[in-house]
Amino acid sequence: xxxxxxxxxxxxxxxxxxxxxxxxxxxxxxxxxxxxxxxxxxxxxxxxxxxxxxxxxxxxxxxxxxxxxxxxxxxxxxxxxxxxxxxxxxxxxxxxxxxxxxxxxxxxxxxxxxxxxxxxxxxxxxxxxxxxxxxxxxxxxxxxxxxxxxxxxxxxxxxxxxxxxxxxxxxxxxxxxxxxxxxxxxxxxxxxxxxxxxxxxxxxxxxxxxxxxxxxxxxxxxxxxxxxxx
Amino acid sequence: xxxxxxxxxxxxxxxxxxxxxxxxxxxxxxxxxxxxxxxxxxxxxxxxxxxxxxxxxxxxxxxxxxxxxxxxxxxxxxxxxxxxxxxxxxxxxxxxxxxxxxxxxxxxxxxxxxxxxxxxxxxxxxxxxxxxxxxxxxxxxxxxxxxxxxxxxxxxxxxxxxxxxxxxxxxxxxxxxxxxxxxxxxxxxxxxxxxxxxxxxxxxxxxxxxxxxxxxxxxxxxxxxxxxxxxxxxxxxxxxxxxxxxxxxxxxxxxxxxxxxxxxxxxxxxxxxxxxxxxxxxxxxxxxxxxxxxxxxxxxxxxxxxxxxxxxxxxxxxxxxxxxxxxxxxxxxxxxxxxxxxxxxxxxxxxxxxxxxxxxxxxxxxxxxxxxxxxxxxxxxxxxxxxxxxxxxxxxxxxxxxxxxxxxxxxxxxxxxxxxxxxxxxxxxxxxxxxxxxxxxxxxxxxxxxxxxxxxxxxxxxxxxxxxxxxxxxxxxxxxxxxxxxxxxxxxxxxxxxxxxxxxxxxxxxxxxxxxxxxxxxxxxxxxxxxxxxxxxxxxxxxxxxxxxxxxxxxxxxxxxxxxxxxxxxxxxxxxxxxxxxxxxxxxxxxxxxxxxxxxxxxxxxxxxxxxxxxxxxxxxxxxxxxxxxxxxxxxxxxxxxxxxxxxxxxxxxxxxxxxxxxxxxxxxxxxxxxxxxxxxxxxx
Numbered sequence: 001x002x003x004x005x006x007x008x009x010x011x012x013x014x015x016x017x018x019x020x021x022x023x024x025x026x027x028x029x030x031x032x033x034x035x036x037x038x039x040x041x042x043x044x045x046x047x048x049x050x051x052x053x054x055x056x057x058x059x060x061x062x063x064x065x066x067x068x069x070x071x072x073x074x075x076x077x078x079x080x081x082x083x084x085x086x087x088x089x090x091x092x093x094x095x096x097x098x099x100x101x102x103x104x105x106x107x108x109x110x111x112x113x114x115x116x117x118x119x120x121x122x123x124x125x126x127x128x129x130x131x132x133x134x135x136x137x138x139x140x141x142x143x144x145x146x147x148x149x150x151x152x153x154x155x156x157x158x159x160x161x162x163x164x165x166x167x168x169x170x171x172x173x174x175x176x177x178x179x180x181x182x183x184x185x186x187x188x189x190x191x192x193x194x195x196x197x198x199x200x201x202x203x204x205x206x207x208x209x210x211x212x213x214x215x216x217x218x219x220x221x222x223x224x225x226x227x228x229x230x
Numbered sequence: 231x232x233x234x235x236x237x238x239x240x241x242x243x244x245x246x247x248x249x250x251x252x253x254x255x256x257x258x259x260x261x262x263x264x265x266x267x268x269x270x271x272x273x274x275x276x277x278x279x280x281x282x283x284x285x286x287x288x289x290x291x292x293x294x295x296x297x298x299x300x301x302x303x304x305x306x307x308x309x310x311x312x313x314x315x316x317x318x319x320x321x322x323x324x325x326x327x328x329x330x331x332x333x334x335x336x337x338x339x340x341x342x343x344x345x346x347x348x349x350x351x352x353x354x355x356x357x358x359x360x361x362x363x364x365x366x367x368x369x370x371x372x373x374x375x376x377x378x379x380x381x382x383x384x385x386x387x388x389x390x391x392x393x394x395x396x397x398x399x400x401x402x403x404x405x406x407x408x409x410x411x412x413x414x415x416x417x418x419x420x421x422x423x424x425x426x427x428x429x430x431x432x433x434x435x436x437x438x439x440x441x442x443x444x445x446x447x448x449x450x451x452x453x454x455x456x457x458x459x460x461x462x463x464x465x466x467x468x469x470x471x472x473x474x475x476x477x478x479x480x481x482x483x484x485x486x487x488x489x490x491x492x493x494x495x496x497x498x499x500x501x502x503x504x505x506x507x508x509x510x511x512x513x514x515x516x517x518x519x520x521x522x523x524x525x526x527x528x529x530x531x532x533x534x535x536x537x538x539x540x541x542x543x544x545x546x547x548x549x550x551x552x553x554x555x556x557x558x559x560x561x562x563x564x565x566x567x568x569x570x571x572x573x574x575x576x577x578x579x580x581x582x583x584x585x586x587x588x589x590x591x592x593x594x595x596x597x598x599x600x601x602x603x604x605x606x607x608x609x610x611x612x613x614x615x616x617x618x619x620x621x622x623x624x625x626x627x628x629x630x631x632x633x634x635x636x637x638x639x640x641x642x643x644x645x646x647x648x649x650x651x652x653x654x655x656x657x658x659x660x661x662x663x664x665x666x667x668x669x670x671x672x673x674x675x676x677x678x679x680x681x682x683x684x685x686x687x688x689x690x691x692x693x694x695x696x697x698x699x700x701x702x703x704x705x706x707x708x709x710x711x712x713x714x715x716x717x718x719x720x721x722x723x724x725x726x727x728x729x730x731x732x733x734x735x736x737x738x739x740x741x742x743x744x745x746x747x748x749x750x751x752x753x754x755x756x757x758x759x760x761x762x763x764x765x766x767x768x769x770x771x772x773x774x775x776x777x778x779x780x781x782x783x784x785x786x787x788x789x790x791x792x793x794x795x796x797x798x799x800x801x802x803x804x805x806x807x808x809x810x811x812x813x814x815x816x817x818x819x820x821x822x823x824x825x826x827x828x829x830x831x832x833x834x835x836x837x838x839x840x841x842x843x844x845x846x847x848x849x850x851x852x853x854x855x856x857x858x859x860x861x862x863x864x865x866x867x868x869x870x871x872x873x874x875x876x877x878x879x880x881x882x883x884x885x886x887x888x889x890x891x892x893x894x895x896x897x898x899x900x901x902x903x904x905x906x907x908x909x910x911x912x913x914x915x
Contacts, residue, residue: 110695218758
């Protein structure tokens with residue numbers, strides 16, 4: 001099987017170079033584009049398995065590229081953004097991005113995210129698994145039961161749905177809005193505290209130390225990320 | 231139910247009334263003959279000259295308030311009343327002013343007769359009830375105003391208000407200036423009669439006596455036209471006398487040979503008097519109309535000029551010009567600034583007594599000459615009442631030492647309100663301009679901050695990344711080189727933190743930060759902060775003790791995470807390695823108290839406040855001066871909370887530093903969405 005193909009869309013040459021060097025050292029096949037237009041062409045011709053995309057491009061908004069891409073591809077997208085631009089991140093995630101990295105970021109962080117997304121992408125055909133297991137917790141999707149170190153955990157219907165939804169999108173950052181729509185349906189976009197309250201309850205039942213969660217991570221001001229293991 | 235029904239009926243009546251008023255105005259010419267339709271009660275207070283006006287106004291106002299009716303007050307300015315002495319007119323004017331203050335619509339229509347003018351006005355405005363004064367001891371032979379009105383308007387209600395008895399002669403003696411006698415007019419009347427007599431004498435043989443009568447009548451008309459009522463009367467009397475003396479046989483004697491001539495004299499006298507009066511009245515009306523037209527034109531002109539004015543100085547200048555032209559009065563305009571201090575506008579031509587002006591402004595009432603307050607003052611002060619608030623004071627110094635007539639006073643009031651509206655308009659133009667400038671500068675500042683932050687962060691991000699990439703190059707770096715690459719990376723990261731803090735501070739200080747507040751459990755924010763500074767905590771023990779009673783808090787998660795991260799990193803920086811930290815929270819009345827404790831040396835004594843200053847460091851050894859704590863405090867304050875630092879004293883010695891954040895509890899939403907979720911029926915076993 002070929003090495004995974006990754007497309008970098010970033011206008012800053014030095015950051016592009018660093019991302020290319022890092023990914024190439026891991027053995028990925030890397031393509032580059034410095035503009036939105038070029039990025040779309042490369043994405044269309046190279047058919048990458050994954051995109052690393054800067055949001056602030058000189059000829060347009062990276063979010064538009066995500067929307068265009070999502071029309072024909074489900075390949076994971078990692079967004080690069082500046083800090084304190086939560087709105088941009090949320091907009092990108094809602095448009096279909098899978099994860100984001102805040103500049104400045106190191107090679108280690110980048111590789112960890114890329115690996116997680118690629119694994120998710122390659123496992124996409126293997127869904128339908130009857131069980132999700134992480135840490136001491138086993139979620140049985142057929143029996144709709146959750147056990148913690150062998151003991152049955154009692155979750156409310158909302159907590160169960162929240163957990164399953166997050167686990168099925170493991171590694172992705174899900175925004176409050178996405179979770180609200182998945183569990184409460186449309187029309188609750190202002191009620192992000194619903195998610196937070198039930199998430200806090202869920203953490204108390206699943207995490208050993210709820211203020212230092214290992215699986216149900218908070219992305220401050222953006223949403224949540226489910227992580228299988230450390 | 232009854233009250234509701236009453237309300238509904240009134241509302242309907244109001245509506246019908248409005249529609250009908252529109253129709254009446256549209257069909258104005260024809261509508262005057264129409265009777266009043268009593269769709270909705272409305273009162274008309276008819277003010278006459280003299281002291282009765284006030285009583286009428288007060289009664290009408292009381293009636294109107296009792297039954298919540300609209301009302302009008304009218305003082306008919308007929309030529310017949312131009313002979314009214316000024317003091318009485320002044321009283322009528324005051325009554326009118328009172329009516330205005332009590333909420334009436336006030337008008338001074340003109341007409342040939344008072345009754346006709348009243349009826350005309352009532353018809354135009356569909357007023358169904360007239361309120362009039364009734365004076366005791368009225369002369370029997372004269373038809374009272376009420377009776378005349380009753381004849382004209384069988385369809386209207388008439389209410390009479392008893393008036394106090396006149397104090398005879400008092401006013402006239404008190405404040406009427408002696409009337410100027412019209413000697414030239416009377417002289418001209420005599421001359422005209424003499425001229426006619428001479429002319430007719432010369433043509434005695436040629437002219438019939440009848441034609442001589444005509445010549446005398448002509449003279450009367452001429453005198454009436456030129457000099458008015460008094461001289462015309464004199465000319466009429468003199469004409470009859472001269473006709474008798476010079477022309478009726480026997481001539482040069484007042485004796486009359488033929489008794490029939492007595493009829494001629496009588497008719498001649500009556501005709502001459504009537505023609506004289508009518509002509510003089512016409513002249514007076516024409517005169518009044520011309521004056522009125524001139525004033526209205528002046529007002530139009532001023533309004534047009536004011537609409538183009540863009541500064542208070544221009545308004546002052548236009549107002550002064552108008553008053554000079556229309557009243558020959560000197561004036562000054564005082565405009566109130568934002569602190570309600572009156573400032574004299576340049577171009578004032580009158581001396582202003584600031585104390586009187588201030589009084590006038592504070593009370594919003596006219597003061598100075600011709601008013602009830604501070605009457606000895608030379609100038610008349612009028613408050614400039616605009617819809618929103620008082621805008622200033624107009625000081626008017628009339629040219630002659632005379633009382634202002636009713637029309638002049640009304641002209642002044644109109645002028646004052648025009649000036650007030652213009653000043654208000656200018657005020658709001660300025661407000662709009664400064665708002666635009668402010669918005670523009672804010673936009674500029676934001677885009678500048680965004681540009682700086684992008685330009686500073688991008689190279690830093692590249693440095694961090696490239697330092698990492700260096701370590702990945704083949705062949706692998708030697709130990710020392712790898713260390714250098716690591717040092718470059720660490721320095722860049724530190725720089726990046728500093729840049730972020732500075733930019734945040736800039737944002738917070740410029741007030742351009744929009745909090746994205748949401749209700750959330752404090753635990754979540756603490757969790758994400760701990761995760762964010764996990765690398766710098768280097769495995770330190772951080773105890774988290776959040777009381778379960780802590781409610782949801784209304785926070786901007788990202789900014790509040792920044793506060794906690796800053797506090798934790800500070801603690802790491804200033805305390806010995808491996809000493810434990812603690813984050814705790816508990817509700818405290820209407821607030822929630824969050825504390826971050828360390829077990830270090832504590833804050834320098836006496837400098838607990840100073841550490842919140844920008845570019846302050848806790849101790850000299852610390853590496854980078856920063857804005858960390860200043861940012862924390864700014865963020866907490868933006869959330870409506872407070873933040874301070876203190877030392878924890880245990881057993882009389884400092885056990886460590888403690889930072890305390892107090893946040894208002896607010897009103898957390900009660901609904902947690904348990905009922906609202908869209909769940910499949912068999913979601914759980």
